[in-house]
Structures are given as C-alpha cells and as structure tokens.
Amino acid sequence: MSVLIETMSTAEAASLVEGCVDAGTAAVTGLLEGVRRSYAWLRRSSVQLLFERRYGVRTAEVVSLDEFGLGHQERVYYSAANWQTLRRTLPLRDVGEHDVFIDLGSGMGRMVLEAASRYPFRKVIGVELSEQLNDIARENIANTRLRLRCADIDLVRSDVLEYEIPDDVSVVFLNNPFRGEIFAAAIEKLLATVDRNPRPVTVIYFNPVEEAFLLGTGRFRHLRTVTRGRRAPEDDSPFGTVRVYAITERAGA
Numbered sequence: 001m002s003v004l005i006e007t008m009s010t011a012e013a014a015s016l017v018e019g020c021v022d023a024g025t026a027a028v029t030g031l032l033e034g035v036r037r038s039y040a041w042l043r044r045s046s047v048q049l050l051f052e053r054r055y056g057v058r059t060a061e062v063v064s065l066d067e068f069g070l071g072h073q074e075r076v077y078y079s080a081a082n083w084q085t086l087r088r089t090l091p092l093r094d095v096g097e098h099d100v101f102i103d104l105g106s107g108m109g110r111m112v113l114e115a116a117s118r119y120p121f122r123k124v125i126g127v128e129l130s131e132q133l134n135d136i137a138r139e140n141i142a143n144t145r146l147r148l149r150c151a152d153i154d155l156v157r158s159d160v161l162e163y164e165i166p167d168d169v170s171v172v173f174l175n176n177p178f179r180g181e182i183f184a185a186a187i188e189k190l191l192a193t194v195d196r197n198p199r200p201v202t203v204i205y206f207n208p209v210e211e212a213f214l215l216g217t218g219r220f221r222h223l224r225t226v227t228r229g230r231r232a233p234e235d236d237s238p239f240g241t242v243r244v245y246a247i248t249e250r251a252g253a
C-alpha cells in the first residue's frame with residue numbers, strides 16, 4: 001500500500017484518503033442505524049409483550065402455516081400487526097354503531113381485539129384459515145381483561161376463497177394475508193358485496209404488498225398513509241406502511 005501511495009500524484013492520494021474516510025463514515029453510520037433499529041424493535045416488542053401480559057392475551061408469535069400443513073406460496077405466515085395499528089389509522093369519530101369490521105386472515109385475533117375494544121362497532125368479524133390460530137383467537141376473546149365495547153364477535157374458520165363477505169361490512173382490515181390470485185379473488189369478493197349493496201367501505205391495508213393490483217382495479221381511492229418510525233425518503237418498501245383507502249362506486253353505477 002505504501003509503495004502504491006508513493007507512486008501516486010497528490011490528487012490521487014488525496015482522493016484515496018477521502019474515499020477511505022467516506023467508507024469509514026458510511027460503515028459507522030450503517031452500524032449506528034443498525035443499533036438504532038434493533039433498539040427500537042426490542043423496545044417495541046417488550047412494550048407489546050407487557051401489554052399482552054397485562055390484558056391476558058397471546059398474539060405475539062410468528063407461525064409458519066407449514067406447521068399446520070397449510071403452507072402455500074400465496075398464503076402468508078402468521079405475524080400480527082402492531083397493537084394500536086387501528087388507533088393510528090382509523091379515527092374513533094369515523095366509526096358508528098352501524099359499522100361492521102372484518103379482518104381477512106385474522107390469525108390469533110389481535111386486530112379483532114383492538115377493533116372490539118376501541119370502537120363502537122355493531123359487529124366484529126375475523127376470518128382465519130388455520131383452525132389452531134382461530135382457536136387461540138377464541139381463547140383470547142374469552143379470557144382477555146380488555147373491556148370489549150362490541151359484544152358481537154364472530155371468529156370464522158375459513159379459507160377466504162370459500163367465505164362470502166357479508167353485505168354490511170364497512171371496515172376491512174388486511175395485514176398482508178395472501179398474495180397473487182388469492183388476493184385478487186378476495187378483492188373481487190369485496191367489490192361484489194359493495195356492488196350488491198352500495199355503501200361507504202374503508203380498507204386498511206397493513207404491509208400493502210399487493211397495492212398495485214388494488215389500484216389497478218380503479219376502485220380504491222387512497223385516503224392516507226401511516227408509516228412506522230423514521231424512514232429514508234428513498235425507502236418505498238411496503239413493509240412498515242399502512243395505507244387506507246375508500247372503495248369507490250363501479251363506473252356507470
């Protein structure tokens with residue numbers, strides 16, 4: 001290296017040193033960012049676990065559908081949205097006593113619990129493919145120390161492909177539950193209920209991996225986006241993002 005530097009012009013050597021300093025700064029910045037993210041994740045996870053212990057529920061696990069023999073490339077594994085996702089995306093004033101909430105792919109029921117405890121929904125529905133996860137959701141509802149404002153909670157064990165979305169649902173929650181053709185079929189069912197019984201419907205999409213498909217239907221109007229934590233401006237990953245849409249009327253309806 002020293003021989004190499006001796007044969008360089010001053011400008012070349014200066015640029016080499018500058019490059020090394022830049023690389024060093026970038027490495028330290030990257031390291032600090034990594035530490036900051038790990039700390040934020042740890043802090044968030046412990047707050048969520050303490051919350052669960054306090055309210056006697058169990059939803060904070062990550063479970064592969066392979067465990068139940070249900071694995072499929074378009075079905076997403078179980079991992080709950082953060083507690084307070086609804087609080088951050090759905091204002092209390094937007095929900096009345098005639099509204100009906102549904103979580104398509106409800107897992108252990110975290111969002112069902114949040115919807116039923118925070119809002120005056122007339123009915124709260126969870127639809128979940130796995131019997132085991134749905135049973136845990138039932139136990140959570142039966143045992144929770146959260147005060148539930150909504151008494152009518154229905155936890156349905158079903159593949160979304162076989163489930164008919166009721167014609168009175170007005171708030172739909174999706175935490176990246178399925179992709180590809182399954183997602184397309186679920187959205188088709190959703191639009192069919194709105195066309196059968198035209199009404200305002202809000203869709204809250206957490207980790208909106210299939211957003212391009214949604215927008216491609218021409219029936220979803222973006223209302224707002226909520227992101228978690230600080231993000232670099234060029235970070236356009238769907239993960240850590242929640243988008244809220246209104247379903248619009250069919251053209252010519």
Ligand SMILES: C[S@@+](CC[C@H](N)C(=O)[O-])C[C@H]1O[C@@H](n2cnc3c(N)ncnc32)[C@H](O)[C@@H]1O
Nearest residue numbers: 075078079080081105106107129159160175177
């Ligand atoms: C990422 S988790 C979200 C869980 C829950 N919505 C929450 O945020 O707490 C996705 C869930 O969708 C379920 N799922 C995947 N494919 C499904 C299908 N075809 N029909 C119904 N549920 C499905 C999975 O079993 C899993 O529980």
